[in-house]
Amino acid sequence: MPPPTRLLQPFKVPIKLLMGPGPSNMREGVRAALNAPLLGHLHTEFTDIMDDVKSGLQYLFQTNNSLTFAVSGTGHAGMECALMNLLERDETLLVVQNGIWGLRVADLAKRLDLQVKVLNAEVGKAASLEEFSQAIDDFKPKVAFVCHGESSTGVMHPLDGFGDVCHKNGTLLLVDTVASIGGAPFHADKLGVDCVYAATQKVLNAPPGLSPISFSEMALNKIKQRKTRVPSFYFDALELGNYWGCFDEPRRYHHTGIISLVYALREALVGIAQEGLNECVARHQQNAKILYSALDEVGLKPFVEDPALRLPCLTTIAVPPNIQPKEVIDHLMAQKIEVSGGLGPTFGKVWRIGTFGINSDRDKILEVILALDEAIKSASGLADKKTAARI
Amino acid sequence: MPPPTRLLQPFKVPIKLLMGPGPSNMREGVRAALNAPLLGHLHTEFTDIMDDVKSGLQYLFQTNNSLTFAVSGTGHAGMECALMNLLERDETLLVVQNGIWGLRVADLAKRLDLQVKVLNAEVGKAASLEEFSQAIDDFKPKVAFVCHGESSTGVMHPLDGFGDVCHKNGTLLLVDTVASIGGAPFHADKLGVDCVYAATQKVLNAPPGLSPISFSEMALNKIKQRKTRVPSFYFDALELGNYWGCFDEPRRYHHTGIISLVYALREALVGIAQEGLNECVARHQQNAKILYSALDEVGLKPFVEDPALRLPCLTTIAVPPNIQPKEVIDHLMAQKIEVSGGLGPTFGKVWRIGTFGINSDRDKILEVILALDEAIKSASGLADKKTAARI
Structure with missing residues (x-):
């Protein structure tokens, strides 16, 4: 079987102004970081960079959560990591659905044999705290999902009070900030968010391929008390937390981190830290x-x-x-x-x-x-x- | 909450000669490709690059399989994609276990509620065709897993005849070539391999973060006849196959491809094609x-x-x-x-x-x-x- 001839033609990439819903254009420093030579995924110089990323992500999410890291995949991978870890089969998930991301989460939840309850909000609008509170009362879900930045509708969903309502009912609050983080006000700890995930190719101006994520103590406790194992090894938050040095224990080999993109994410976070x-x-x-x-x-x-x-x-x-x-x-x-x-x-x-x-x-x-x-x-x-x- | 001071210190990466089990050092052309500006994940210029990668991977695996693409994650992601798609709960997987990767696959399979049967080979050795044939007879598995390049032991597992034994029994043959592809003889179609996955950071000299994968017609038919949905959206091979243009249908948005790494993989495949x-x-x-x-x-x-x-x-x-x-x-x-x-x-x-x-x-x-x-x-x-x- 011969090599494909088309592959041997020159590689050309035009420069475009990317002002759609992402990816955005790369920051220059991020491009330079991508170019750095590879290190091993457990070399000290690399785990130091991972530590920097971790602290940068805590700042980005405004959280003290120790279990904060980047999933080795795109924003969708963060979504899967969140759902797979926070919930076990037949547990109930409440989805606030006001665009594509609620639909996507509901679809994924069904694949995972979760019980899905939906609170519909009108397209271009958001669910009120009252509606949310009522749905929590009605369904007593283990986890409630809200998309903070609905990239399909352009809505920034208000979250004030949502955490309190959840915690009064023993519910964990899961928030998607893929399209909002760094570009809209968000304070995970103040809002009482138990799990938040994001992506690198929006406000961070890094290439796609990593999904920043953070779990609260309450979320971590729920994960530790699971009766069944997480139906994925790649997305197992406790294993990933170990690799990212989130616990007081030596790092074990879990998977080969996406080294170049971790460099890029570090540099993207430097951009956020420098600007504030x-x-x-x-x-x-x-x-x-x-x-x-x-x-x-x-x-x-x-x-x-x-x-x-x-x-x-x-x-x-x-x-x-x-x-x-x-x-x-x-x-x-x-x-x-x-x-x-x-x-x-x-x-x-x-x-x-x-x-x-x-x-x-x-x-x-x-x-x-x-x-x-x-x-x-x-x-x-x-x-x-x-x-x-x-x- | 203030920005972390450590993040603001300069970013330095030493140059090392990476002659461990991977990642390997990057090829110069691959580094240059990483640096190319981002495109949108559905822009024609990018889907053309995806097509080049697809044909390069068919050459690399020596297969005409249409369902050939790269999973947006590391080699482990390829493993999860293979198992999650090829098998449904309670179906039987035979694992040829002669090192860490058989253990890892068995662990993942248990998380997915599969029935796992193990054929143990001595460390540093391989299972014989007779042993394999006997195990297929005994367990009648839906899928049999063999690691072609066992990076924990350094064994290249012989595969001659394994495909025939599988197909006589209606079993699909799944092979891990993460550590072997391009560096050891492997011909998916000739060997009768139904699913093969690999990684980019070994012989390909690209950064980690994508997992090349290919499914045979027989594997595709099994996937199409599933009674339950794949317990992941991110790893759903039919959705991924659509995004990678593997079927005769328009591409739909599935996830934001890892654009920079796809550039890098294309360039890595050019290296293989140029050398032969x-x-x-x-x-x-x-x-x-x-x-x-x-x-x-x-x-x-x-x-x-x-x-x-x-x-x-x-x-x-x-x-x-x-x-x-x-x-x-x-x-x-x-x-x-x-x-x-x-x-x-x-x-x-x-x-x-x-x-x-x-x-x-x-x-x-x-x-x-x-x-x-x-x-x-x-x-x-x-x-x-x-x-x-x-x-």
Whole structure:
């Protein structure tokens, strides 16, 4: 069997402005870190880097949780790690469902033979504390899931009081911050979050491939008291916690850590630490306002009506009537600018603009909105022509 | 909560010669590929790169299997993907156990509530075709697992005839080639292998983080006929196969591929294609002979006695009497040379030298063996002194 000829053709990667829902563009320091030579996954120099990452993640999540590390996989891997460890077969999970991520978690939970209860929130809106409290009362779940930054709808789900409601009922609060962490206010310990996971390719401006995660003491206790084993070795939080030096015990070989991406994540966390987390979040909020103003100037509207529910680092824009959103996206992509369409419940209804990390930048935002406006006008003209042709 | 001060200290990574069981050093082209700007995980330029990787992996595994791709995780992720897809709860898995990987697979299988049957082979040896055939007859497993390159013992497990025995009994043959692929002869289709997985950080000289995998038509049919869903979304082979363009259908968003590592894997596969797979394997075999000669010259012996069972890209060396293997390893590590100790059944009994890809090189091998010899003499002197002090 001969080598494939196409593989021998040159490798070319164009430079694009990635302002969709992620991945975002890499920070320069992150690119440099990727280039560092490999170390062994248990060499002291590498476990020191893992320690730095761990403390950086505690800062990012604003938590003192000892069991804080990065899963060797993308954000989805963090989701699986959370569910597989926190729950055992036939236990009940409450899913607050207001977009694609609630659906995804519910699907995964069913694969794991969990009992799934759903609290539906309207698309573009959030569940109220009262509704959440009622659902906790009704279902007495072991774990409740909320997606903090719903990247399919652009909603930043409020979490104030959710932890208290959970803990009064012996429920653990699990939160997805893949699209929000670093770009929206989030304080795991203050909010009483028992497990939070994220991803590296959004506000952190690192490549995808690691999923930061953190478990509270209460979550850790539940894991330690499992009657059945975690149905995965790769995602076993106690084994991973040992490898990441989270417990007072020598590290054992578990798996070969994704070394280059751990370097990149460290450098991404340096970026957050140097700017300051609060300052970073405030910048995303300020630039989101610039984005809203720019939208207003070109006659477009955010899809999420309540400004308090808008995710500062990912904005959904209502597609005007008679416009094919994909034509606009293709027009922008031809200029090497990525803006994305809707997903799941927002499919065909919105465009999504990510302003993650270094892409939360006034100039880039204005460039994208101008290009979007032009693309809409072009698509609109095209639509008119097509209609004309049909008449 | 303030940013951690340690994170703000400079990031330094020493250059080491990585001649343990992996990761190996990166190929220069692979490092350059890591540095390429990010693309979106569904952009045409990226899915074209995925197609190149797919055809490169078919060449690497020597298979025409359409369902061939890379799992977004390390070699362990490939193992989990294989087991979770190929088997359903209470089905029987036969594990040929001759080192750590059989143990690991058996552990994972128990977590998944599979029925596990074990065929034990002596450490440093392999199961015979007769023993394997008998075990298949006895247990009638749905899947039989064999580790082709046992990195804990240095054994290359023969597979001739194993596929036929399996298929006569309706059993699928699952093979781990993490430590062997590209460095030892392997032809998935000729051998009748139904599922094979590997890793990127050994012969391929890419960073860890992706696990190449391939499923035969028979394996795919079994997956399609499952009565229960795969207990993972992240590892669902049909979903992954769609994302990797393995079926005649449009790609759907499944997860955010590990873009930078896919670039790196493509470049690693270019290296294999340019050299030629057979030539690459032959080079590993020739250099292994140089390694055996060098060992002989300094009075050391391979742990695997039968030359036909030795893995050409990973050699285990018997630790001489009265030597503490770890002292020797530390001595080498101080010179930035990695040689590893035993693992599992070989713990304390062997050193392991990996000669993977670019590290399968006469000069590097001679450098390592000379340094090893010197370190043993030094440790031996130390041992004598310690004994003297006790007398």
